Amino acid sequence: MPSRAASDDPRLGDVSEGTILRSILSRTKPATATIIGPGDDAALIAAPSGAVVATTDTLVHGPDFRLAWSSGFDLGWKAAAVNLADVAAMGATPTGLLVALAVPRDLRLSFVEQLADGLHAACDALAPGCAVVGGDLTVSDVLTVAVTALGDLGGVRAVTRSGARAGEVVAVAGEMGLAAQGLGVLFGRFRDGETPIPVDAAVLTSQERAAVDAQLRPVPPIGLGPVAAVAGATAMMDVSDGLALDAGRMADASDVTISLDRAALGIHPDRALAGGEDHALLATFPSDSLPPGFRAIGRVIARTEHPVLYDGEPVGPLGWDPYRDWDAAAG
Amino acid sequence: MPSRAASDDPRLGDVSEGTILRSILSRTKPATATIIGPGDDAALIAAPSGAVVATTDTLVHGPDFRLAWSSGFDLGWKAAAVNLADVAAMGATPTGLLVALAVPRDLRLSFVEQLADGLHAACDALAPGCAVVGGDLTVSDVLTVAVTALGDLGGVRAVTRSGARAGEVVAVAGEMGLAAQGLGVLFGRFRDGETPIPVDAAVLTSQERAAVDAQLRPVPPIGLGPVAAVAGATAMMDVSDGLALDAGRMADASDVTISLDRAALGIHPDRALAGGEDHALLATFPSDSLPPGFRAIGRVIARTEHPVLYDGEPVGPLGWDPYRDWDAAAG
Numbered sequence: 001m002p003s004r005a006a007s008d009d010p011r012l013g014d015v016s017e018g019t020i021l022r023s024i025l026s027r028t029k030p031a032t033a034t035i036i037g038p039g040d041d042a043a044l045i046a047a048p049s050g051a052v053v054a055t056t057d058t059l060v061h062g063p064d065f066r067l068a069w070s071s072g073f074d075l076g077w078k079a080a081a082v083n084l085a086d087v088a089a090m091g092a093t094p095t096g097l098l099v100a101l102a103v104p105r106d107l108r109l110s111f112v113e114q115l116a117d118g119l120h121a122a123c124d125a126l127a128p129g130c131a132v133v134g135g136d137l138t139v140s141d142v143l144t145v146a147v148t149a150l151g152d153l154g155g156v157r158a159v160t161r162s163g164a165r166a167g168e169v170v171a172v173a174g175e176m177g178l179a180a181q182g183l184g185v186l187f188g189r190f191r192d193g194e195t196p197i198p199v200d201a202a203v204l205t206s207q208e209r210a211a212v213d214a215q216l217r218p219v220p221p222i223g224l225g226p227v228a229a230v231a232g233a234t235a236m237m238d239v240s241d242g243l244a245l246d247a248g249r250m251a252d253a254s255d256v257t258i259s260l261d262r263a264a265l266g267i268h269p270d271r272a273l274a275g276g277e278d279h280a281l282l283a284t285f286p287s288d289s290l291p292p293g294f295r296a297i298g299r300v301i302a303r304t305e306h307p308v309l310y311d312g313e314p315v316g317p318l319g320w321d322p323y324r325d326w327d328a329a330a331g
Numbered sequence: 332m333p334s335r336a337a338s339d340d341p342r343l344g345d346v347s348e349g350t351i352l353r354s355i356l357s358r359t360k361p362a363t364a365t366i367i368g369p370g371d372d373a374a375l376i377a378a379p380s381g382a383v384v385a386t387t388d389t390l391v392h393g394p395d396f397r398l399a400w401s402s403g404f405d406l407g408w409k410a411a412a413v414n415l416a417d418v419a420a421m422g423a424t425p426t427g428l429l430v431a432l433a434v435p436r437d438l439r440l441s442f443v444e445q446l447a448d449g450l451h452a453a454c455d456a457l458a459p460g461c462a463v464v465g466g467d468l469t470v471s472d473v474l475t476v477a478v479t480a481l482g483d484l485g486g487v488r489a490v491t492r493s494g495a496r497a498g499e500v501v502a503v504a505g506e507m508g509l510a511a512q513g514l515g516v517l518f519g520r521f522r523d524g525e526t527p528i529p530v531d532a533a534v535l536t537s538q539e540r541a542a543v544d545a546q547l548r549p550v551p552p553i554g555l556g557p558v559a560a561v562a563g564a565t566a567m568m569d570v571s572d573g574l575a576l577d578a579g580r581m582a583d584a585s586d587v588t589i590s591l592d593r594a595a596l597g598i599h600p601d602r603a604l605a606g607g608e609d610h611a612l613l614a615t616f617p618s619d620s621l622p623p624g625f626r627a628i629g630r631v632i633a634r635t636e637h638p639v640l641y642d643g644e645p646v647g648p649l650g651w652d653p654y655r656d657w658d659a660a661a662g
Contacts, residue, residue: 041386045383050377054374054385054481056430056466064469089373098387138394140391142473144477148385158366
């Protein structure tokens with residue numbers, strides 16, 4: 001990705017919408033499923049199985065990311081990754097992204113170009129064949145990226161949250177808790193606002209760097225979503241708000257209790273329980289023979305008073321609620 | 332729509348995300364094409380023709396609407412209508428909407444409920460069978476509604492902007508210029524900001540009221556998109572930025588010139604030429620026998636130096652460019 005010279009990097013308010021769109025579209029490559037790509041009133045994307053999986057998730061400056069911490073590339077990567085994870089969690093393969101971008105007028109053109117690069121790099125790494133197929137560009141004082149991801153099930157049945165049954169194995173694929181640790185490092189060591197302390201990777205240990213990377217550019221196991229569906233997963237979702245909260249949602253949807261083994265949650269089990277944003281895949285399977293990439297972390301049992309048990313004890317609703325947890329004034 | 336008593340209308344910052352979502356979802360009804368609706372990681376929507384039309388368009392407080400002028404119902408209606416129009420402009424029938432909502436914490440719950448009502452009322456009126464199939468809720472200081480609309484072509488070929496050929500008829504369906512007149516009335520007679528003059532329909536003539544309604548709750552001819560496709564439209568788009576600008580885009584995409592007849596543009600031809608936001612459908616047809624609802628406004632001719640001619644004279648690029656035309660400071 002060649003970077004733009006500062007002398008050739010106008011603010012978005014000083015260039016036309018057409019110039020910005022041309023700059024973004026010049027970085028777009030066709031998705032495998034694209035029949036009609038960006039540039040018309042709408043895109044046309046193949047849906048060979050006769051139905052389309054569709055999901056939308058938004059990143060807003062403040063609660064979801066900070067420009068002091070995230071580059072344009074990071075932001076594009078993360079906006080793609082979190083949406084690809086929701087498609088994968090249904091058992092589908094991502095086929096295309098639509099990107100609604102609302103940008104402040106004083107943002108630089110290079111930022112938007114890097115954002116487009118980040119979107120495509122995430123698709124290439126996590127969901128090859130998927131790419132940006134359409135979008136929209138508007139002005140806003142708050143930088144906002146709303147992505148819609150589409151996917152195809154390739155003939156398998158969609159895996160919802162409500163299919164878990166007592167006696168089944170609870171399993172995960174992907175990281176749990178690393179992105180939350182990264183957020184802790186960012187909040188603890190750096191600062192935006194009036195007296196900023198910018199992110200400096202040089203002052204971090206390699207483990208801290210990995211955690212910060214997981215927060216800024218998560219790597220959910222997108223390809224394992226369809227693998228789980230083919231292997232007979234009965235319920236699946238991505239862990240975006242922490243295992244405790246999300247396992248509780250699956251338990252409620254399935255009218256079961258999910259009993260987690262602390263010993264199976266790695267060396268930081270409490271962090272895994274509370275930390276979202278890695279977008280691991282949580283799934284239930286009818287037998288102990290799990291597909292590659294998944295590891296057992298518990299059992300589905302008949303519904304008890306509590307949706308989630310942790311070594312047999314009830315676990316409270318830990319996790320992320322943007323209305324409860326984010327305070328712009330303290331941001 | 333029963334309205335909420337002020338004593339039972341909390342600010343969004345004082346209630347949980349779950350409460351807000353439940354309140355919105357209780358107003359949701361299934362779209363005809365819904366296989367899996369809201370509540371899981373993603374929705375699953377039928378795509379019987381084996382491909383899905385997809386488009387996204389965002390309304391941002393400031394450049395796209397003002398809370399002083401638009402109710403929650405108006406905003407929901409408009410967010411649906413502008414996206415349904417993009418699906419119709421491909422010749423497709425809308426099958427579902429995904430709604431990414433970013434809301435300030437001091438907004439009232441009733442506003443979001445009315446927004447959900449407006450989304451569904453627009454679907455019922457403009458695209459029966461279509462409804463909200465999924466969404467996302469986040470916090471932002473700037474109220475932002477990003478909608479993605481999906482559609483199915485029902486076996487016909489998608490109609491793009493690039494298929495117009497010399498000798499064909501240029502036609503439109505729907506209003507042109509009325510919404511722009513409404514914006515003029517709003518800017519001229521009312522004011523938000525520090526010394527607001529709230530919208531008062533009683534001081535308006537019936538024609539002014541119709542224009543304001545067209546601006547706040549546009550009524551694009553969604554059902555005529557598939558009608559045009561079946562009738563053999565060679566190119567189509569919705570007029571969102573004014574006929575002059577949008578006809579120029581179609582002319583450029585098709586490498587032709589579009590020659591418009593001033594006399595065919597109604598009693599306010601210049602307003603029709605410059606005014607967008609009615610989301611009329613602009614289409615070209617190979618013969619003079621137009622489908623019901625379309626009226627001829629010109630001819631496609633071989634490419635000249637100018638993309639658009641107006642009674643034989645070149646027409647400049649009139650119309651709406653958010654980067655050029657909107658100034659937050661003056662808003």
